[in-house]
Amino acid sequence: MRALKLYGTLLAVTAVPFGLFLGLPLAGLFALAGIGAGAVEGLLTGLGGGVVFGVLMALVLGTAQLFGVRGVPRGRSLSPRQERRVPVPGGPGLPDRVVSALRSLPADVTAADVATGRFVARRRASWKSWGEEVVVQLTGDPAHPTATVSSRPVLGTTLVDAGRGHRNVEHVVPALGG
Structure with missing residues (x-):
């Protein structure tokens, strides 16, 4: 379907x-x-x-x-716009883990606001897409926060990305410990 x-x-x-x-x-x-x-x-x-x-x-x-997107589980969207919420271990090293995870995509970290828990990175264009913005938003209790990891195409009209958005999210989540 x-x-x-x-x-x-x-x-x-x-x-x-x-x-x-x-x-x-x-x-x-x-x-x-x-x-x-x-x-x-x-x-x-x-x-x-x-x-x-x-x-x-x-x-x-x-x-x-x-x-x-062959590895995408049945319940998930095939869209280039991907998002996943996961609990992550808190602690003083969490912001460094987030920045490290984003840089390992590879991506350029464009914003890292520890106070609001918002971290933004941008991936460059390739033959698969015009680039993506990957965002990690930390919410909840600082000792046991929830990370919302999302990947959105830079070009809003993008309909296909050969699974790049899904792979962005799936790469960042384990690196955060989620």
Whole structure:
């Protein structure tokens, strides 16, 4: 079911815009040239091309995403936006463990606010994604805090990342002792 939802989403977000992008100019050209039914036929031709493009893109991008997230448990999302809450051992060394875990991704730590318990790191772009922002937020009792580890794509419209968001979270959680 998760795979079907992924393929359907990719089909919709690639086929419709491409079909309109192709169909609107074709509608004008067909109308001006008097081809067939004119604008209607041009629009339908463009939308048909959009569907073909959407199917190909859904198959390529969806399959790459499914291979990248092979280890994701059934109950979790396949989205590039990942989040996990875990209890972690507290103590004075916890902020250093968080910063060390983020740097080991590898990522550049852009914010480390011990007072609020918020630590932010940014991963660079690669062929899999345009980069991610990985955040660790510590809440609760300082002796027994809860860490919320999240990974979000830098580019908000990202639909696939070949499992990079999932791997970011799964890398940081054990390093915190969670």
